[in-house]
C-alpha cells in the first residue's frame with residue numbers, strides 16, 4: 420500500500436490539528452484550569468437524565484424516523500413559532516440532527532458543488548471551511564472589525580456575486596460573544612434579496628443572550644427565512660454537548676434536498692434522547708431561564724477580573740468572553756495562551772487562528788460555562804497575572 424501517494428492527494432491538505440486539541444493536550448499536561456473548550460463542567464438537569472432513562476426503559480431503543488421523532492419536531496416547531504413568529508411544518512421543514520455540526524455539514528453538502536462560493540465571516544467556528552472544501556466549494560472571507568467585531572457591510576456587499584451559493588452567519592457569535600442586531604439582519608436581508616443565495620444561520624447559542632437583548636433569528640425575517648437553514652444544538656442549550664443532538668429548520672424545498680443527504684449520512688438520530696427532549700422542551704422555562712443562568716456566570720467572572728489588567732467588553736451572548744491583554748503585553752495570542760497554561764496553569768483559546776491570515780487581535784477567549792469554584796480559581800490566576 421502506497422500511503423504517501425494516497426495522502427499526497429488529501430482532500431483537506433490544509434487541515435491541521437485544531438487549536439482546541441493543541442490547547443487541550445497542553446492543558447492536561449500542565450494540569451491547568453481549563454476555560455478553553457466550549458462545554459460546561461457541571462451536570463445536566465437530573466430530570467432530563469431520568470427522561471432518557473424512562474425512554475430507554477419504555478423500549479424506544481430502535482431507529483427513530485429518518486427526519487426525527489415527530490413529537491420532538493412538533494415541539495421544536497411550536498418553540499420557533501412562539502419565539503420568532505415563523506411556522507415551520509414539523510412534517511417536512513424540521514430535521515433532527517447529530518448536533519449542529521451535522522446540520523451544517525449536511526446543508527453544505529446538499530447545495531455546494533465544484534466552484535460554488537460560500538461567504539464565511541471570520542473569525543469563524545472551525546467546521547464550516549472543511550465542509551465547503553470537501554464539497555469542492557470556495558470560502559470567500561469577510562473579516563469582522565477589531566476590536567468590536569462589528570461587520571463591515573460594504574465589504575460583505577463587495578464579496579457577493581452570482582457565484583455566491585451560500586452565506587454563513589453565526590449569532591450569537593463564537594468566539595466574539597457579539598450578536599447580530601436587528602439592523603444587521605435587515606441589512607443582510609436587503610443585500611441577499613436580489614440574489615439566489617442560501618443563508619446558513621448557525622444559531623447554536625440562541626438561548627444564551629444577555630442584558631435583555633433579543634436573539635434575531637433568521638427565521639424572524641420573512642425574506643431571510645425563505646432562503647435559510649437554521650441550525651441549532653440541544654447540547655449547548657441543555658448542558659449535554661456529549662449527546663451531539665440538534666436540529667435544522669428550513670423551507671420544504673430546501674429541507675427536501677437536505678434530507679436526501681441526511682438519510683444516507685446518518686439516517687436517524689438517537690431515539691431515546693429525542694423522546695426525552697420532546698418531553699423536556701414542553702416546559703419552556705428549561706430554555707428560557709438559560710439567559711439568566713449564564714448571565715450570572717458571565718457577571719461573576721467579569722466582576723472577579725475587574726481588578727486584573729485584562730480589558731473586556733461584556734459578552735452579549737454565548738458562554739464565551741474575550742479578554743484584551745494589550746495592557747499587559749503585545750506578544751501574539753498563541754504565545755501568551757501557551758505561557759498562561761505552562762506558567763500559570765490556566766487554559767484559554769487564542770483566536771488568531773480563526774481570523775484571516777491569523778490576524779492577531781490580542782484577545783484570548785475564555786469559556787465561563789464552568790462551576791463556581793473553577794471560575795474562582797481562574798479569576799485568581801487572571802488577577803495575579
Ligand SMILES: Cc1ncc(COP(=O)(O)O)c(C=O)c1O
Pocket residue numbers: 457517518519520521544589593621623651652653654655660663664665
Ligand atoms: C458556533 C458553533 N456552531 C456549531 C457548534 C457545534 O454544535 P454541536 O456540538 O451541536 O455539533 C459549536 C460548538 O462549539 C459552535 O460553537
